[in-house]
Amino acid sequence: MTMIANQLRTVQAQIAAAAQFAGRVPASVRLLAVSKTFPAEAVRAAALAGQHDFGENYIQEGVEKIVALQAMPDLPALTWHCIGSIQSNKTRLVAEYFDWVHTVDRLKIAERLSQQRPAHLPPLQVCIQVNADGGATKAGCSPAEAAALAHQVAQLPRLQLRGVMSIPDPLPDAAAMLAVHRRVVALFEALRQQSGLEQLDTVSLGMTADLDSAIAAGSTMVRVGSGIFGARDYVSRNVAP
Ligand SMILES: *Cc1c(COP(=O)(O)O)cnc(C)c1O
Numbered sequence: 001m002t003m004i005a006n007q008l009r010t011v012q013a014q015i016a017a018a019a020q021f022a023g024r025v026p027a028s029v030r031l032l033a034v035s036k037t038f039p040a041e042a043v044r045a046a047a048l049a050g051q052h053d054f055g056e057n058y059i060q061e062g063v064e065k066i067v068a069l070q071a072m073p074d075l076p077a078l079t080w081h082c083i084g085s086i087q088s089n090k091t092r093l094v095a096e097y098f099d100w101v102h103t104v105d106r107l108k109i110a111e112r113l114s115q116q117r118p119a120h121l122p123p124l125q126v127c128i129q130v131n132a133d134g135g136a137t138k139a140g141c142s143p144a145e146a147a148a149l150a151h152q153v154a155q156l157p158r159l160q161l162r163g164v165m166s167i168p169d170p171l172p173d174a175a176a177m178l179a180v181h182r183r184v185v186a187l188f189e190a191l192r193q194q195s196g197l198e199q200l201d202t203v204s205l206g207m208t209a210d211l212d213s214a215i216a217a218g219s220t221m222v223r224v225g226s227g228i229f230g231a232r233d234y235v236s237r238n239v240a241p
Contacts, residue, residue: 005049034225057084117158163202181217
């Protein structure tokens with residue numbers, strides 16, 4: 001088995017254990033393999049080991065990998081998630097190449113994505129990014145803005161709203177971390193109830209370091225990079241973290 005296949009098995013086992021510990025069915029947590037900074041060959045190794053969902057932060061890099069992987073005839077179709085911040089001038093690439101976007105935090109971006117989503121593709125699956133712990137420099141709408149934005153996004157014809165995404169800052173104290181994760185899940189549940197949108201089924205929450213806590217709180221999709229692919233090397237690839 002390759003190293004990536006091995007690490008993928010380890011992460012899958014960790015997800016299953018965390019789910020069971022929380023009294024949840026392991027299949028209720030979807031694993032998103034975050035392949036940013038890693039080459040197409042690494043994605044290929046994970047795909048051959050059965051991984052289906054992949055996340056990319058940098059649009060151009062992601063599109064290059066999507067095209068490369070689509071050209072590999074022995075692989076099944078993969079599902080690609082955009083999990084990086086999106087400038088207006090990059091919405092067209094996202095709308096044309098990705099299946100999901102987790103980082104919608106303002107209406108203008110959502111409107112462009114809907115306008116630019118090609119008619120032959122299914123609607124783009126969307127999560128609203130929420131800045132749950134209030135870091136001043138972070139992307140994401142405030143928890144107070146989330147319901148209004150979700151309502152507007154849900155009206156856009158070529159988008160399908162699926163839920164919320166958050167990237168809380170790591171906290172050394174496990175109870176404090178769990179409390180932040182629980183706030184994100186509570187916000188999602190309130191949104192689903194108040195909006196009456198029953199298609200909302202996704203809380204994208206938890207990375208390599210905080211996935212146990214996120215699953216305990218009710219995350220339905222964990223985004224794991226280094227746990228599967230190893231440590232990222234930003235310097236030699238000359239991209240900003
Ligand atoms: C890089 C990244 C991840 C994965 O982080 P790891 O700590 O490597 O698991 C998850 N989500 C987002 C939004 C990221 O940018």
